[in-house]
Amino acid sequence: MGKKGDLSDFERGMVVGARRAGLSISKTADLLGFSRTTISRVYREWSEKEKISSERQLCGRKCLVDVRGQRRMGRLVRDDRKATVTQITTRYNQGMQNTISERTTRRTLKQMGYSSRRPHRVPLLSAKNRKQRLQFAQAHQNWTIEDWKSIAWSDESRFLLRHSDGRVRIWRKEHESMDPSCLVSMVQAGGGGGGVMVWGIFSWHTLGPFVPIEHRLNATAYLSIVADHVHPFMTTVYPSSDGYFQQDNAPCHKAQILSDWFLEHGNEFTLLKWPPQSPDLNPIEHLW
Numbered sequence: 001m002g003k004k005g006d007l008s009d010f011e012r013g014m015v016v017g018a019r020r021a022g023l024s025i026s027k028t029a030d031l032l033g034f035s036r037t038t039i040s041r042v043y044r045e046w047s048e049k050e051k052i053s054s055e056r057q058l059c060g061r062k063c064l065v066d067v068r069g070q071r072r073m074g075r076l077v078r079d080d081r082k083a084t085v086t087q088i089t090t091r092y093n094q095g096m097q098n099t100i101s102e103r104t105t106r107r108t109l110k111q112m113g114y115s116s117r118r119p120h121r122v123p124l125l126s127a128k129n130r131k132q133r134l135q136f137a138q139a140h141q142n143w144t145i146e147d148w149k150s151i152a153w154s155d156e157s158r159f160l161l162r163h164s165d166g167r168v169r170i171w172r173k174e175h176e177s178m179d180p181s182c183l184v185s186m187v188q189a190g191g192g193g194g195g196v197m198v199w200g201i202f203s204w205h206t207l208g209p210f211v212p213i214e215h216r217l218n219a220t221a222y223l224s225i226v227a228d229h230v231h232p233f234m235t236t237v238y239p240s241s242d243g244y245f246q247q248d249n250a251p252c253h254k255a256q257i258l259s260d261w262f263l264e265h266g267n268e269f270t271l272l273k274w275p276p277q278s279p280d281l282n283p284i285e286h287l288w
Contacts, residue, residue, distance in 0.1 A: 007034070007042065015042045064100050065108045073108060081119075081170035081181055085109075088171075113173040119184040120177055121280070129277045136275040149204040151244045151272060152234060153284045156217060160195040199225055201233055202284060203243075208233045219255035226261060234269040244272040248279065 007015070011032070018028040019039070029036045065073065069092075076083065076091050083091070085102050088109075093099040100108075109115075125133070140147075172182045197217070201208035209229045215221070234243050245262075247253050262271045279285055 007038070012042050012046075015039055016046045019043045064098055064104055070108065070112055073105070074112060077109070077114060077171045078181065081172065082168055083171070109171065114171045115174075116169045117172055117177075119168065119170045119172075119182055121184050125277055129275070132275040133278055133281075136273075136278070136281075150238065150242055151246055152201055152203040152208070152230075152237065152269075153246050153282055154199070154201040154208075154230070155248060155279070155282055155284045156197060156199045156213065156250075157288045158195045158197045159288075199229075200284065200287070201230065202287065203237055205237055217250075217252055219252045219257055222252045222255075223257055223261060226258065231265065231268075238269060241268050243269040245269050246272040246274060246282065248274055248282070249276050 011034075014032055015028060015034065015038075018031060019025075023031065025036050025039050025043075028034075028039045032039075073088065073092055076088055080087070085106050089100060089102045089105040092105065168184065170182055172179065176182050197213040199211045199213055199217075211225055211229060213221070230245060234245055237243060252258075275281070
C-alpha cells in the first residue's frame with residue numbers, strides 16, 4: 001500500500017469499527033484501502049487512548065495572526081475601507097511585538113472574507129430628496145413586470161475621452177456591498193472638454209435613437225429632441241397611448257416650454273413623475 005495523508009475522523013472511525021467487528025488488520029486494509037501500518041496505528045491509538053480525532057491540525061508553524069489579531073485587523077479595515085495592504089500592514093504592526101508581512105496581511109484578509117472591490121456609487125442625497133425617493137418606491141412597490149414594460153427610459157450622458165476616472169477600491173465582505181462605509185457618493189457630471197455628450201432612450205421592447213449633443217443642452221435644444229425623437233418613439237412603441245416617458249429633473253427638462261409640450265401631448269403618453277437625484281434608479285445607466 002502507498003502512503004496516504006492523515007485520515008479523517010470518519011475514516012478513523014471506519015478502521016476502528018472494522019477491527020471491532022472482528023476483521024484482521026490485513027482484511028481491514030484490503031477493505032478500506034489503507035496500509036496495514038495505518039490500520040494498526042489507528043486501532044492502537046483508539047485502544048490505548050480512545051482517540052478518534054487526528055491531531056495533525058495542531059502541527060506546523062503557529063499562525064502569526066490569531067483571533068485577537070483578526071479582530072484588530074478587522075477594525076483597521078472598517079476604520080479605513082480604502083486603505084492599501086501596505087497601509088493596513090503598517091498600522092497593524094504599530095505596537096506589536098510580532099510583526100507581519102504584506103503577504104500575511106493579504107492572506108489573513110482573504111481568510112476573514114475580505115476582498116478588494118470597486119465601491120457602489122450612490123447619489124449624494126439631501127433629507128428632502130431621500131423622502132421623495134421613498135415616496136416613489138412606495139407608489140410603485142406593487143407594479144408588475146408588465147407595468148414596468150410600459151416605461152421608456154431616457155437620459156443624457158457624457159463620455160470622457162481623455163480623463164482619469166478617479167477609481168478607488170475598498171476592502172469589504174460579500175454581504176457588505178451596501179454598507180454605508182462601502183459606498184461612494186457621486187454627483188452628476190458637469191461640463192468640460194475632452195468628451196462627447198449623447199442622449200438616448202430605450203424600453204423593454206426596443207432600443208431608441210442615440211442622439212449626439214453638439215452644444216450645450218438647453219430647453220430649446222431638448223425640446224427639439226423630444227419633438228423629433230421622443231414623440232415618434234412613444235407613438236410607435238405604445239400605439240395604445242399606455243406608455244410612460246421617463247426623464248430626470250435637469251433644469252432644461254423642467255422648463256415651461258417643455259411642460260406645455262408634454263401637456264399638449266398628454267393624450268398620447270404619460271410623463272412619469274421622477275424623484276430628484278435618482279440616476280441609480282434608471283436602468284439606462286446599465287446601457288451606457
